[in-house]
Amino acid sequence: MRACDIMTTSIITASPDMTVRHAAGTMVFAGISGMPVVDESGKLLGMITEGDLMHRAEIGTGVKHRAWWLDMVASTSELASQYVKEHAKTVKDLMTTDITTVTETCPVGDIAELLERRRIKRVPVMRDGKVVGIVSRSNLIRALVTMAPEVPATAESGDNAIREDVLAAMEGHPWAMARENVIVENGVVHLWGPVVGAEEGNAIRVAAENTPGVKEVVAHFGRPPAA
Template sequence: MTTAAFLTCLKEMNVRASDIMTTSIITASPDMSIRHAAGMMVFAGISGMPVVDASGKLLGMVTEGDLMRRAEIGTGVRQSSWWLELAASTTELASQYVKEHGRKVKDVMTTDVSTVTETCPVADIAELLDRRRIKRVPVMRDGKVVGVVSRANLIRALVTMAPDVSTEAESGDNAIREDVLAAMKDHPWALARENVTVENGTVHLWGPVVGSEEGNAIRVAAENVPGVRDVKTHFGLPPSAPSSR
């Protein structure tokens, strides 16, 4: 499924952060050791967690990405040549050193953290994760973290909450054909009317040879029409050719 299709599906679901967020939150303290934080993530099966102070105030996030470059395991950034090191500012080099050698979570955590509220639509959260290239976002209430929404939560919501179009009331074959044609209408890859046939809820798509992406778009458009039981493609064959059904 493309990102656009995924976002469209989430928007149609009208689900909020509070509906899908993880509330059993595992957090780190800023003075926790890097080793301890890494162990918590490994044993909990998570790839990141909020960093909070004693009052519960959100200070940052520590993730696998923050722990990738470490001197003790030989993954520190290596300058490929002396002139690249000269080009880097003193501030950049100092920050890199702290990330690689720091002993506490506060030394490596990300402080520029995006957050959402409990009423935030999950489609907006998906767009945020995609735009910021992050895997999770804290959910806030009155300045405190009350949950976390991760990419896994979004995928789980799609599985458990999205309607299954295959269970929709079946329409007659003629109605299904019209709906398939309508679903493709105005798209540059749409098939001509004569290239779409329906038999007992199975859509047959005919026409000239098309690229894989165009073929997938045509198939997906048909699959999302309520009442469709199956979709069979016969690209490269005329509509009159016998099918393999």
Template sequence: MRAADVMTKKIISAHPDMSVRQAAGTMVFAGVSGMPVIDEDGRLLGMVTEGDLMHRAEIGTGVTQRAWWLELVASTRDLASQYVKEHARKVGDVMTTDVATITETCPVADIAELLERRRIKRVPVMRDGKVVGVVSRSNLIRALVTMAPELPADTDGSDHSIREAVLAAIAEQPWALASENVTVENGIVHLWGPIVSAEEGNALRVAAENVSGVNGVMTHFGLPKA
């Protein structure tokens, strides 16, 4: 699955000369937390997000009072930049210009990694220098609901084949159990043995639950004593 499969094509955007108040209203009524800033030629100039509008002098959320030691360590560039964020009237002055972008062929796994790494909620999709869509976290969640494939039929339903499939599912993992610690009876997987942490136990249980034909998973783990 790629960006073109999940992106929003109806783009809510801002112009650099749009007022901050109008941009805030557009985001509120459109139900979005950010939007690309595009000029008359369709070029992407930046993104304006809730974070860019969070600290504003007119609503009393500006950073007006700083501890004296913060004033000492902050550069005049940082202080001036913060002042602009708090007082500027135009989107072009408050928008974020360091914008990550993707193309329509970008795999959704790469998009998810980008959003997490950059700590952003949405990313513009580009084609020939123009914005043709936006992929947000909510787009990825919708894809999970509407496009997630069913579990493959990787067993014939017998206890033996289910056990083999469970062992195969965990074989390459660093938290894999020894084969003698996995048993199956009437489609119920039993996982035995000591584990290092509760997280490893959860991973083993989830791996077993994702094998087709499994009717349930019972764990019989022991955590090492502190």
């Protein structure tokens, strides 16, 4: 699955000369938490988000009572930047210009990792220098909901095939179980072996549960394999 498969294409944008009040109203009435900022030619200039609107003098949320020692260590440029964020009237003075973008062919897994690493909620999708979509955290969650369920293993595949798939799902992980400790009978996976930590046990169980054809997973940790 790629960006083009899940992105929002009905994009609401802001202009750099849009007032902060207008931008805030647009986001509220459109039910969005951020907008790309583009110029007249459609070139991406930045992003304006709810986070940029959090500390504003108009509503009394500016940084008024910061500890004196923070002002001592803050540079003049940092204090000046904070003042602009709290008092600027137009989007161009408030928007974030350090923008991360992706292309339409970017894998969804890479986008999820990018959002987490950069601690952002959305990323513009670009084509030929223009914004053609937005992928947000909510898009990723919708993709999870709408994914087609995995096709269960056919009856002909049998318990041996299910066992091999369970072992393959754990292969390469440090918490993987030994082959002899995984037994499958009538689609029920029995996990035998030594006592393991809670997290390791959960990982083993989830790997087995996600294997097509598995009806149930029964853990017998702390017991020797059944004879």
